[in-house]
Amino acid sequence: MSNRMAALAAALLALTAPAAMAQQRVSVTGEIVDTWCNVSGLMFGLGTAHHQCAVWCTLGGIPVSIRDAEGRFYILLRIEEDEQNASNPRIATIQTHQVTVDGELIERDGVRYLLVTRVADDKGVINLTHAEHGIQPFGH
């Protein structure tokens, strides 16, 4: 009976515990972006044209990503020791920056999640899009 109980408990734990994910060490280079504006395409969501909006969205709690040159998104769930990934003012201050980071990549159900262990390079805002697109979405 006790063996049966132990087996049942183990089965229940397996059902309720978070599933183990494939994890991979990676280095990612790209622009820090507001995920929603970029994916929805409702406004031009890159570079200087969208910086102000990206700050608002970060502080509003919308997930922040790194978008690489191939258009892949990496949702940031941790930056170094900082695990606040919703409405984090520190992340808002590096919005739109071109960065290279080292971290742990976890993929699940069509989404790449990134736990950054080190910001290896931060070039600041270098994607100058405002001459063509102005300030999105409402001006300044």
Next chain:
Amino acid sequence: MRAPLLFALLALAAPAMAAEPWNIPHEKAVVLKGRVVDMLCQLKGDCPPGCGAGRRQLGILAADGKLRLVAKGNIDFAGAVRDLVGFCGREIEADGLLVENPAITLFFVQGIRTAPDQPFTPADAFLREWTARNGAAAEWFRADPEARRIIAADGPYGIRGLQPPPKP
């Protein structure tokens, strides 16, 4: 007997509420049913109490095992963490738009309920809580003290010293 049965079947088949379309590429109006979860907890087993008490991105773990990141709530420029965090670990129904972009899948929640016989509550907690802290504003994002501080320091383009031309 047959007519009531037909009506009952139709009621079961029809969506309880259709989310407002936004004409976003790959969007699909759905009612997601599942458990509210902390994304870091689900992916790494790092599970503080209360799903991180509003400091972490949240998702919905659906009955089919799919984990959906909730990226957006019903307030402009705001997510849905404040709408979901009170339901941490509980089953909900979330009415909204599932955007299955080839590059990423996101969920935009517009309303939440905990039982099929309840109305959906609009996902607008961010603005209610922001207004309670800061007072009413026509546009929370322009009035937000932290946003104003960051944009005043770095400029609207994010480059210090680079300013847009004055408004006419």
